[in-house]
Amino acid sequence: MGIRSIFAGMAAAFLATAASAQMEPVPDRQAGEAEGPFPVLIVSGANMIEGSGAPPMGPVDIVIEGNRISAIHSGGAPDDVKASANRVIDASGMTVMPGFVDTHGHNGDPGKAAQPSYGYRLWLAHGVTSVRGVSFYFGPGQPDLEDRRRSENNTIVAPRLFPYAVFGDKWDRPAPTTPAEAREWVRWAKAQGFWGVKFFNAQMPDVLGAALDEAEKQGLGTVAHLAQPGVQRVNARKSVELGLDGITHFYGHFESLLDKNSLVRYPEGYNYFDEQSRFGWVARLADQVVEPHSEEWDEYIDYLVESGVTLSPTFNIYAASRDVMAAKNRDWHERYSLPSLLDFYEPSATNHGSYYKDWTTEDEVAWRKFYRYWFDLTAEFHRRGGRVTAGSDPGYIYQTWGFAYIGELEMLREAGLSPLEVIRAATVSGAQEIYDPRGEEAPMGTIQVGKLADLVIVPGNPLDNLKLLYGTGHTKLNYETGAIEQVGGVRWTIKGGIVYDAPKLLDSVATMVAAQENERALSQ
Structure with a gap:
């Protein structure tokens, strides 16, 4: 099997797993669930x-x-x-x-939170009025675009919804494996009404580059989770060179800052498909990179800032790795986390809900060090003028909708942003990240006359x-x-x-x- 087929197969397997069943339809908004709009x-x-x-x-x-x-x-x-x-x-x-903007949203799936209104209501209850879905749903036939239309018409209880499609997903054809197919898929996604593309870098660089170039021509935003199986070919620096608009999570940064090797040194017995192995090891990646504030570190941050890329770190989604017991016992779980969601959060060999099958003090200490590096990189990027936004990636690893978003704001503060800077990241910066690829001024994000x-x-x-x-x-x-x-x-x-x-x-x-x-x- 050729390398293109291997990477295409990886992407297809991920999407097939994520889209194995349909969610419940969102009910219409009922009388008494909201008031307005009013003439004044x-x-x-x-x-x-x-x-x-x-x-x-x-x-x-x-x-x-x-x-x-x-x-x-x-x-x-x-x-x-x-x-x-x-x-x-x-x-x-x-x-x-201003209403908050969550730049990294998903709905549940039938096994953990089958009714999308559950997440939509929790977002609104925490002041989140706009969500970028990356994606809201996976697989063809899902109602990302219909939910957006209904939200715009205010016929459902939901924030503003800005649907991105995962590259190669949504249509009923195989994932693109050539530059020409990549451009075709991007044009198709634009025609359907999607606002942007989410990449998992399970493509060869020529395919990714073609897709990013076409997305820019079509006015679609782009963001990437630079997954470890592809990061040796496309790390964060390379993805930015190819034209990526935004990087979410930490993936790709540390692989761009390796100290003594060109490839990551994996431990004996490492298996990416074993999530405890994957996440237990990834924190140790901090031991393989150059020191913060070294010449190489500073040069990388300057490059990111000058490129205009946006960072949406989603610190909160991995926060349980620092203290699993605390995450399992948050105040809100008893009253507001669905039993099915709590089941999903339990350690599992198959669920991407919790990877703590044998989580130790050493694992937690390693993650605390990892966060110090990740915080430093993000805060220094922000200090030098880079745009940072707030995304929560809810529904995984003890992070429940809405509550997870406020947790992200707290972690942006912990990283070093001032409280005012945190609010800016949560409002106008997120709005700009969504609207800039279209060449449009964001209609929300600040309290100004004429704004939504x-x-x-x-x-x-x-x-x-x-x-x-x-x-x-x-x-x-x-x-x-x-x-x-x-x-x-x-x-x-x-x-x-x-x-x-x-x-x-x-x-x-x-x-x-x-x-x-x-x-x-x-x-x-």
């Missing part, structure tokens, strides 16, 4: 973090007409404007920010404590009463002028969880 809606009295990196300011009144922001009044809107409002949201003492009214409103100030954004809130002691209180949690999420009550969304998710628990109890 006012968010009144909030402190505003407008998204571009400017400091908080307030109180302000934000006037929304239909789905757009029509005015921002410092101190308060004139009386006649307030009198004209169909609804006023009293956000006194709260913070209003995508907003998140939260009690307190998340710049002081990002934990306020978790659906479960933040635990604190009331020194006056001696009581333990839960504070924070998003109060309202507004998508295009439509107001969602975030606690009600969480209650609807809790109902889904309870229903599945009851079904299991009755079947025993």
Whole structure:
């Protein structure tokens, strides 16, 4: 078998596994699940973090007409404007920010979270108003594009959806193995209505290069998970040379920074298809690269910045590797993680949900060192002017939708971004990553007159404590009463002028969880 066929077979096997069954259809939005849009809606009295990196300011009144922001009044809107409002949201003492953008989303699959509305509601409940799906679903015949249309029409409870297709997926033909076939597939994906292409670098460089070139011509965004079976041919540096727009996860960076070898040194008995072997070893890759802030390290970061590539690190998705016990016992699992999802998270020889079959202190220590290197690379890239965005890759490895996104914001902070920089990564930077390939200004991502009214409103100030954004809130002691209180949690999420009550969304998710628990109890 030729090398092209081997790589094509790898991609086909991945997609066939991921697309083995269909998801449930998303139900129509029911009366009472949201309000609006209104002829005039006012968010009144909030402190505003407008998204571009400017400091908080307030109180302000934000006037929304239909789905757009029509005015921002410092101190308060004139009386006649307030009198004209169909609804006023009293956000006194709260913070209003642009709706968050998750640049790395997937739906579940029938074995772990068969109803896509589960993830959609959790995203909205955490202030996420836009999600780039890479992909939302795998395999032909899946409703990525239909879900986007229904979300745009607000007939389902869901964020804005921006579907990417995995290269070679979605159509009913074999994955491309030649440059000509690659270009044909990209043109086909564009014609279908996809916004971009996700690569797993299971292609030869000439095929990948042709696909990236055609995607740029077609105005499609590109992002890659530079998987280890192909990274010896196309690492992060090479993919950027070929024209890649964005890199997600850590793959490809460290292979671009090897110290004493041109290829990674794998340990004896290594097997990529054994996930504990794969992930237990990958943290040790930090021992094979040049030192942070060395000449080679700095040159690589400068190259990335100058290329204009975007990094969406998705720190959170591997965070359990640093402390599995903590990840298994997050506050939200009992009420908001489906039993089927918790099953999927259990160690398995086949599920890509958890690879901790025999996870040791040594593994966790290795991952903590690995994160120090990964954090340093990302933060230095950002400090030198590179664009970093926030993606959560939910539904794997103890990372549940929505909660995982806020976890990513906390980890961006841990990496070294300031709180304001974290909010910028979560808002305007993500919006720009989605719209830049089209040559268009993003219609959301900042709170500005004329922009889409995508907003998140939260009690307190998340710049002081990002934990306020978790659906479960933040635990604190009331020194006056001696009581333990839960504070924070998003109060309202507004998508295009439509107001969602975030606690009600969480209650609807809790109902889904309870229903599945009851079904299991009755079947025993």
